[in-house]
Amino acid sequence: MRSLFKMELKRAFVNRMFVLALAIGLLLAALQVMSVVVPFAFSDVWAPVRNGMKGVWPHSFYSSWIGVTGYSVFSTLYYFMLPLLVCLPHASSLYADLKAGYTGNVHTRVKASYYYFAKMTAVFLSAGAVSVVPLVANLLATMLFLPLVLPDPVAGIFFSGARMWLDVYYSSPNLYIVLYLLLTFFVSGIIAWCAVSFGFLVSNGFMVLVAPFVCCVFLSFVGGASLLTRYAPISLLSPYAGNATQILWVIVFYAFLGTLFCLFTGWQVHRQEAALWRNS
Template sequence: MLRAELYRAFGNKFFFLSLALGIGIAVAHIFQFVIPTSIEESAYIYDFPASAFTRWIGGWSYPVHPDLFYLASPLLAALPFGWSFSTDWNSGYANQVFTRARRCQFLLAKVLASFASAGVAVIAPLIINFLGTACVLPLITPHVTGIGSFMVLPMYFMGDLFFENPLAYLGTYLTISFIAAGLMGCLCFPASLLLSNKYVVICFPFVLCTILASFTSRTSWYSLAPTSFIRAGQDFGPLVPDQALIFCGLAIGVIGFGLLLASRKDYLS
């Protein structure tokens, strides 16, 4: 069951559309910002030269590409497989599966496939952008003497790791991004129990996260919005782990409640 849902999640046109959009932003960032930075003489006259660790799309908030990518991340996460929940209910496909397999097994497989495809759709462009940036700019380990040339400070979340082992810092943030993207994609599941239009369902995580970011970005609760706390550059300030965990806990609770509701025989028939 899980294999079939994973095949559907990673083999449909919406997954490739999401990848195309994300990679398009990532590649545009390389050509419009990273490459010009590498050929500017001014990039190497400061105390700390431009580095791939500090100029990739997740490590520097300039120009528009990082804001555009992270703003669109809930949509990129929902596109690959978020539509399938609503489509399967409306088409009767879910009811046919329920007669042949355990309902909970099918629902759990769908959620896991949605989680995996959403995570890949968001972190794949980030990895491509970093690798592309590393082909242009050197992998110079950041040093505290260069503060002002990058956004992460020693007192920030995992700031010490950023200066000691930036690759480990990058890997940790990609893991955080994968988990957050997976949860954003899975939010389509409870939304599909209330909304019948698959395009509205796909837009639900984007609308929810955008509203959340709008109300928290200028407050001390900025880390509550996933579009804020997955930014490795910590543009809005040091990540507050407790706030990020609150979002993850609430998302898991809502998704779990949706699973419980959908597993009832008298709800979906």
């Protein structure tokens, strides 16, 4: 069990697709720093603001990291592409294993549930890492250029209006960032589980990877004014989107989806195993 777990983790974290997904995420995070943060810190245009001229608040770390700059195309692109990026490392591996007959080999040596548990954990962790590492890198890079001026409602450069955790943003902005990183990790893992489930429904590896992305876009845009739009990862995970959602319902919604994907995948794996034993 332990060696299987280790092997799945190695397969999830040491592969070209993981590096590619991470590289795309880091590239977008770096481009956001170059196009937003660096001009705020060095451009002559922003010099009066940096000097506090006429009492205007300078751009702060808390108002300029990738999660809060909805006006930056790279922020938007990052959160838009997230459902696709998180599936790249390992989400289609179960589909590939089934196609290649690898699962059959594994089932003869260990229980299907062990393999399934190791696979789902590795998929979840790799997806979470791909989503959070670029954000952490962006946060650290932003800290190198802009001051840690705490959010103040009268400053005019920080969030206002109905938003999830707005009180935390003003009382403990670092906790606010940590909460969003945890939410991003958690939701990204479940998006990747969605791709694993699609591996049993579609017969094309590319479709397995793209299916969760299509679902998220559908939820975001086609959902229109319905309440479901609030739970779409593209708007839910980006603090700038101003999502007026209750965290309890977010947890219930994604816990339900996660359970659904796990049960469906478990049932399919069990079916595969039963068929294997019948044939042998």
